[in-house]
Amino acid sequence: MATSMTSYPDDVAERLAQDAQQILARYPEPRSALLPLLHLVQSEDGYVSPAGIGFCADVLDLSRASVSAVATFYSQYKRHPNGTYTVGVCTNTLCAVMGGDAIFDHLAAKLGIGHDETTEDGTITLERVECNAACDYAPVMVINWEFFDNQTPTTAAETVDKLLAGEPVAPSRGADRVSTFKEVSRVLAGFEDGHADEGPGAGHASLVGLELARKNGWRIPGEEEAGEAAGPQVAADAAASGTDPVGDEGSSAEREPRTPGDADADPVKSTDEEGTDS
């Protein structure tokens, strides 16, 4: 195991060196590569290992102490082996009030572990996380930095049960299934994993304002003239390609009904009517 070593075996070192060259090429100054290199090390070892520290130091010609000083500053870099899945419950104020504290307590009791502790089988590391910029979906849980929105103790526990059983879990807004900690760390090092086109563009809360504006026919300044000007061209493009224009028509229909507006038999039509009246 690399975990007890202070340097990588030759084959691993060579493979990581090739990745490191790709990372370095993104920056004008080599030291800027340090954060992604630390993510890369975590993709190999599941934490920032002594070997990983040594690797980053050698690549960037820094002291090991300098690399450690950076690694210990950031909460996503783990100082001991992480579970396959980091289950993070937001317990910053808004999520805590909306039920995040209760969710965290429920999971901690269920798993028998506390903050920054890992289940014996190495599957789950439980964390209290700070605000993850999804407050309109509170309370929020993140698993390997994928969003699980509008959680309850029950839904969170069900997801955790699946992880413990080795079953795939799907985030609310993210890839089709949550990748492992190591896989996600490789993405954070800046390597695409082919999952960008999975999942929705926006969740329900991201769209509430937009849906209200469409329903009421609220337009931005100049939109009506612009709409008329663009209309024939868009229609012609659509006719030429044999598809509907990308836009209003397809949007609501592709979604599960979630809001009162969705119950409207033809919300798009009513939007147009209101727009014409105004």
Next chain:
Amino acid sequence: MSTLAPVLSDLWDAPQSWKLDTYVSRNGYDGLRKAMETDPAELITMVKDSGLRGRGGAGFPTGLKWSFLPKPDGGPRYLVVNADESEPGTCKDIPLMMANPHSLIEGVAITSVAIGCHHAFIYLRGEVVHVYRRLLAAVREAKEAGYLGSDVLGTGYDLEVTVHAGAGAYICGEETALLDSLEGRRGQPRLKPPFPAVAGLYARPTVVNNVESIASVPGIVSRGADWFASMGTEKSKGHGLFSLSGHVARPGQYEAPLGITFRELLDMAGGVRDGHELKFWTPGGSSTPILTAEHLDVVLDYESVGAAGSMLATRALQVFDETTSVVRCVSRWIDFYQHESCGKCTPCREGTFWLKQILQRLEAGEGSESDIDLLLDVAGNIEGRSFCALGDAAATPVKSAIKYFRDEFEQGLHTPAWELFPYEANAAFTGVSS
């Protein structure tokens, strides 16, 4: 009556809204085409004339910031987008980049041309892996289509864009800490001056702007400064994303002209959840002084919120109803600031440490007589004396909460907050059993 104005959010409900084809089918990258035919100085003037002010919190005029760069000296000049959205309550840039990353990429390209930058960076917080996937893919698509890379749109202009993932540190949202982090160091703020415009990334002239600010630029260029300035109020122009969260019927993103009132937004969001009433709210995240029900009609622009004793900041409207303990909320916010204090300066590092302990005993109903005055004293010794705005931000919820709800802090001398305000009553769900 104000209405909503979906400009940036308009594309978000389109199928595969994040793809280049979708964006281009809605006139995406038209702004860049226009920008490539425009004198860079004219682009800066357009953004100045539009009245766009920084959407990351400070509200500094964006075009003016760009104009602070010194004259070209032949060396590199950088654009760094602050995508480190981490302010508690703030949740606008993450959905923007997930749903429509190309609006940001186009803004990056236009801004780069305007300031003479050939290598731009997007510093994304590391805790949102799917947004990182979308940004990496969007940059790749834009490069393949000739909007980025060498010889942009056949004009001979070269532009590299690097999307960089952070690793979990709120302080990196502070622009100079962000630059240190991007240089591969601990994210600690720098002394200013020199400002980034003069000595930023790698000590070169650098513009640091928020995601929403940069994403607003294509609209200004393609539709005109006057169009942008036709929305908003006298000194707070244009559109902005207002993020409602907490005890409201329909939390979410509401894009509106600046100057809409909180009451109007709250109505649009279906009001405070059924059977409850407003107790307090933040206009722009946890770093802005809380306001109460008496401020429902505050006009949400920079000046009016300032006059009401708070700040517009990131328009992160966190709403709390009467079941909520303000002591619990402030205590938790201070846990956050203490955890995220970078340790560089003493008032913030030590002050947040002491605030946290005092608040925890007040929340537990174990406070002592002098604790409330001690809180104010410590907060007053952090505010204005710390190295960066994080310290001021930590003092803010303490001072404003005591101002409006001092009696609740006094109850913390004898009664736990969870007895005064049972926490089960706050949650979005019922029937919690551990």
